[in-house]
Amino acid sequence: MSNIENIFLDRRKKEQDLKLTYSKYIFNSHLIMFLIIVLGAALINYSKWIAVASQFELYSVFIAATIAFSYYLASNKIKTYIKEADSVFLLPLEKYYKKIGAKTVMSLTTTHIIAVIIFYFATKPITSIIGSINKLGICLLLMIIxxxxxxxxxxxxHYTELVWVKIIQFIVIFIQILVVFIVNTYILIFDMIGVVALAYCTFYIFKNATNKASLEDQEKFVVKWNEAAEYDKHRMENYLKFVNMFVDVPLSGVKVARRKYFDILLPKLTKENFTKENSFKYYYYRVFLRQENTIYLALRLMLLAVLVIFSFKNTYVSAIAIVSYSYLTIIQLVPLYKQMSNNIWHSILPIDESIKVGSFKKMLSNVTLITTLLLTIIAICLSNFEIVNISITVGALVVANIIAKVFIEKVK
Known part of the structure; x- marks a missing residue:
């Protein structure tokens, strides 16, 4: 028994070390300082909004936050740490896996309880106005988690994931969180119905997961090694895809789905796309929108810039945010050229290197111009429509694209 525990303990430690390594690169001193400033600005605006918000606005924001938090609790994946080869090498030790499974459930439950505490303090300014704490509801919420x-x-x-069970889990958690903070007869009725539905789900899963054909020396619940291994592999793939928006990670063997919703941004497919001058221009746009996580890198930085602009609503801060966005985005997109040049498709067509470099530079210039222009429009709309403010914001747009141009020219 100790052998299988040591195996999974070692896997857990290796994954924690891997995540710690990536976290050191992601949460560097610059990002931490930036997030602290953003958090401070958000808290200031949050306190100001609480003072003037209507009952409808308070309820709307709280319900929206509850929906998001309920989705997190219902969709957060468990860490099985099971690999494909375990179905062969660990099969004789299958009956000892239940102790490891218990630790997995306890670990995830602890994480969710901490998340509930954070959610409580984050929403307390709202809940102290619209409702009160239901102690019995808190106990029921912990039991439901x-x-x-x-x-x-x-x-x-032991079984298989069912969509309708996930939906019921989400609904029950959502209603139970409302019960904790809002006392209402109708909500309590729906809560009781939800608890009964969740109890039925539990009975259904346990009943169907039971190995009816098991012998005396077998476990009542058989481990689905292959399905669990695929589940855990998918969990790690999602984590690596997320981290790849910040730093380069080994994505060999990771499935990356084509993003059809970005097809509208691709240039229209015509014979002109396959001419000598335009061929790589089209390929680079495809790579940027479909095959790499670079577009999410730009969108993530745009979201942070918009958050700063919205929080401060100050022309000078907006100008700094636009210029900073351009700098941070372009220094991370420029190395993409060497990364793509290592792919075999980059060398198939007999095209001069100067045309490839020129097409890549043009793509980066267009991306920077469009995104900084959107940020400029947002900054102008959130500020007073005065000539000075508009001039400063437009000036920041010009400076941002000049900085981008300087770094783009370094592509060779």
């Missing part, structure tokens, strides 16, 4: 994680575990390890 534990039951929710047990259902996840049994579906992944």
């Amino acid at each position: 534990i039951l929710n994680n047990l259902l996840k575990y049994f579906q992944v390890i």
Whole structure:
């Protein structure tokens, strides 16, 4: 038994070390300082909004936050740490996996309880106005969280994931959180119905996960090794894809789905796209929008810039945000050329290197111009329509594109 525990303990430690390594690159001193400033600005605006918000606005924001938080609790994946080869090498030790599974459920439950505490303090300014704390509701919420994680575990390890069960889990958690903060007869009725539905889901999963043909020397619940391994592989793929928006990670073997919703941004496919001068221009746009996570890198930085602009609503701060966005985006997009040049498709067509470089530079210039222009429009709309403010913001747009141009010229 100790052998299988040591195996999974070692896997857990290796994954934690990997995530810690990537976190050091992502949360560097510059980003931490930036996030602290953004958090301070958000808290200031949050306190000001609380003072003037109407009851309808308070309820709307709280319900929206509850929906998002309920989705997190219902969709957060468990960490099985099971690999494909385990179905062969760990099969004789299958009956000892339940102790590891119990630790997995406890770990996820602890994480969710901490998240509930954070959610409580984050929404307390709103809930102290619109409602009061229901202590019995808190106990029921903790029980539902534990039951929710047990259902996840049994579906992944012993049965199969069911969409309708996930939907019920989400609805029950959402209603239960409302019960904790808002006392209402109708909500309590729906809460009781939800608890009964969740109890039925538990009974259904346990009943169908039971190995009816098991012998005396077999476990009542058989581990679905292959399905659990695929589940955990998909979990790590999602994590690596997210981290790849910040730093380069090894994505070999990771499935990257084509993003059809970005097709509208691609140039219209015509015979002109395959001429000598335009061929790589079209390929670079495809890579930027489909195959790499670079577009999410730009969107992420844009979102942070918009958050700063919206929080401060100051022309000078907006100008700094636009210029900073341009600098941070372009220094991370410029190395993309060497990364793409290592792919075999980059060398198939007999095209001069100067045409490839020129097409890449033009693509980066267009991306920078469009995104900084959008930020400029947002900054102008959020500020007073005065000539001085507009001039400063437009000046920041010009400076941002000049900086981008300087770095783009370094592509060779």
